[in-house]
Amino acid sequence: MSAKHPIIAITGSSGAGTSTTTNAFRHIFRSFDIKATEIEGDSFHRYTRPEMEVQIRKAQEQGRHISYFGSEANDFNLLEELFEGYGQTGQGKIRRYLHSFDEAVPYNQMPGTFSPWHDLPESDLLFYEGLHGGIVTEENNVAKHVDLLIGMVPIVNLEWIQKIIRDTTDRGHSHEAVMSSIVRSMDDYINYITPQFSRTHVNFQRVPTVDTSNPFSAKDIPTLDESFVVIRFRGVKGVDFPYYLNMIDGAFMSRVNTMVVPGGKMGLAMELIITPLIEELMHKKGKKVSSTEWLLR
Numbered sequence: 001m002s003a004k005h006p007i008i009a010i011t012g013s014s015g016a017g018t019s020t021t022t023n024a025f026r027h028i029f030r031s032f033d034i035k036a037t038e039i040e041g042d043s044f045h046r047y048t049r050p051e052m053e054v055q056i057r058k059a060q061e062q063g064r065h066i067s068y069f070g071s072e073a074n075d076f077n078l079l080e081e082l083f084e085g086y087g088q089t090g091q092g093k094i095r096r097y098l099h100s101f102d103e104a105v106p107y108n109q110m111p112g113t114f115s116p117w118h119d120l121p122e123s124d125l126l127f128y129e130g131l132h133g134g135i136v137t138e139e140n141n142v143a144k145h146v147d148l149l150i151g152m153v154p155i156v157n158l159e160w161i162q163k164i165i166r167d168t169t170d171r172g173h174s175h176e177a178v179m180s181s182i183v184r185s186m187d188d189y190i191n192y193i194t195p196q197f198s199r200t201h202v203n204f205q206r207v208p209t210v211d212t213s214n215p216f217s218a219k220d221i222p223t224l225d226e227s228f229v230v231i232r233f234r235g236v237k238g239v240d241f242p243y244y245l246n247m248i249d250g251a252f253m254s255r256v257n258t259m260v261v262p263g264g265k266m267g268l269a270m271e272l273i274i275t276p277l278i279e280e281l282m283h284k285k286g287k288k289v290s291s292t293e294w295l296l297r
Ligand SMILES: Nc1ncnc2c1ncn2[C@@H]1O[C@H](COP(=O)(O)OP(=O)(O)OP(=O)(O)O)[C@@H](O)[C@H]1O
Pocket: 012, 013, 014, 015, 016, 017, 018, 019, 020, 021, 130, 131, 162, 163, 165, 166, 206, 221, 222, 223, 224
């Protein structure tokens, strides 16, 4: 943790919607004139796509699995070093994992490869979205460097629908290939991904209100209006539930630390909840921001 160079992380599984919800954060950063450097969890993969295919085959021959959720396929050392270094100096180096032709062509590279390393630009805070923002293993503790940790967790059927549809439409994978990657990832999902959601300050869990009982045959992603969002707080002081309930039409409390909002209000709920938390981080840093100004914009 670092008052001077804070780190915000949204952590979630592949297809959970961490990239999509980054927009709510971007809006807050813009409103407060905060310079946030965004980084993606996939940058910490250890292998290019062809190298990973070799690793998957090797593991299969040895009767075991390797997946993008675990420590074998990701360099948690590198992630922890970046967070620790950024907290101390506000600097660091990053590269990108290029998923699609759209991402790869500007670098004159192929999808499934890494961009060259580059220095992080100067910033007020580091914003991570990806798989491992709250990871803790025997060797590494990434979570302890994060000042605000948010979990993005659709219920698992919805997560799979989102992953299958995104990977087949945008990333050029076959339905069968995505299904087998879900199966192959299951142990790592349980051991690496889910424990993070007990370390988060706030979890946003989207729950559909339409039938998703066979996620493998779904043709489309349930819309926000076809879902509710369960929002759980942990270790956050002074949460103003009455204010949120008043501001968000249709919101209700389901437990003392848990509020439920209609899916269509997820963006509003995120902004209302996250804004004061970011404001507090900026106050600790000594940067003046005012929520009154934000509300009037
Ligand atoms: N709230 C939402 N409502 C409807 N669709 C959503 C929502 N959130 C995400 N999606 C869809 O789910 C898919 C996966 O979302 P996204 O790419 O943001 O996931 P991700 O967590 O960043 O995945 P990865 O880490 O694998 O890149 C996308 O097609 C996105 O449009």
